[in-house]
Amino acid sequence: MKSMANPESVLKKTIELPYTWAMGEPTAKFLEGLRNKKIFGTKCLKCKRVLVPARKFCPRCFVNTKEWIQVSDQGTLRTYTIVYYSYPGQVKPPPYAIGVVDLEGADTGFSHYVGGVDLSDPAKAAGKIRVGSKYRAVWSRKREGNIFDIEYFTLL
């Protein structure tokens, strides 16, 4: 029998699944700090590093952190990229920039958006985002106790 089947037949479907993610107490407390325009880290008494965002245990020393320490909402931009492509479920439409800021008082880099720059032209935008320069958090006017209570980091 001669097959009538298309040799490249496909089935199209979308899967949607709801989730409810537990934060754990340190993350909840960290995000409550953001609501009050404060950024907290936790200190590992073994390696002495202040870990931001605050967390329950040090991933390297594998001991619980002991001390809560408020760090600055300013720091040095370590690195960044500007996103010009899109994919399903993306948090916002491109272009947008993300970066890592080494906050004063912290021993780890903090990842967030980098803003305040026209990103339409990659070459021009790259000239305006300055690795090694001081950046500060721009706080949302309406804060809800989540990571977007900081809108983005901008050149100081």
Next chain:
Amino acid sequence: MEKTVAVVGTGQTNHGKRFDVSWPELVHEAVERALDETNLTMQDVDAIVCGSMPGMLEGTSDPHFWLTDGIGAYGKPVMRIATCGSTGMSVALTAFYHVASGLFDTVLAVGTEKQYEGSSQGVISQMGDPHLIRPFFPGAVAGFATQCVNYVSKYGLKMENVAEAAAMISVKCHSDALDNPYAHIKAKLTVDDVLKSRVICYPMRLWDCSPTSDGACAVVFASTKVAKEIAEEPAWVKGVGYAGDEQFYGDKDMVDWTACKTAVKRAYDMAGVMNPLKDLDVAELYNPFTYQELLWYELFGFCEKGRGIDVARNGVTTRRGDLPCDPSGGNLCTHPIGATGLIRVAEAANQVMGRAGNHQIPDAETALAHAMGGLMQFNGVMILGR
């Protein structure tokens, strides 16, 4: 290390967009080719290790349930391994552990991905902690673009020089892929073509990035007892290394990268590699993005820190150089992610066994394979030799 475990044969699918076959059929194609090459039947295989990316890349929860018929798991011990980009290497290492344990003589390692069936970056961007980091890891390309910018600034390099050296790597790989019958993207490019392609995530341009590929790879690992019966000149596993790193990518030095250096050192120490440029004949580095190959030159000890550009310029890593890197075209040209690390192992083994066809490096005796993945988290290395 002593000759205890060897690669005795490999099989790869023709990689690319493969809507002509279902996922189990695709995997079956690679396994059949590995069995053909080794003259083994599924009855000769003692255990199976398989792996791929998170199941949602293909819209399934746990892929090995769907793939079990295609990988020949009927009646056999089977294990699924998942370490993101380094999955294929972790599959190879796990197959090695199986044989090295003395429990199994012949183990089949299988890695696969069918990326055209879903959205790879849609899934990869959902990996990290959803409360704190997920919005700021917009897929692999964005994550590793931050690694590149950090690399340029850490060593005080000029971005235009790095971009040009990266473009030379793109030209090298896409041209080498022309001689690899299984490769996905093959092209004669110029440095200018690369530098003028559109920006995906600054500073990475289209031709700096690997493609989305469907594909599978199968590799047969064997014990000393049976290796010489299966292959006249097996590729012996001389050294292995693997290391993980933290979830928050701001926690680590992503340039002078501990996970990578640790994995490399473990493999070098085990294999007795003192001077990689001299002791290695060929390397299959994991290069989903051109810039990363520059970084690997440094972290693998081919040059000083911050001097990867010189290596790209002086031709040491071209097919006619002292240490050809990715003569297969690498994952820059072919990237079915869960298979990619295993393809590096297969290509390295083929070089040692003299089976690399048109991209064979003459008299290659010692070859290195590498893979990395996660939120800049995992690195694995395997060194194979005669």
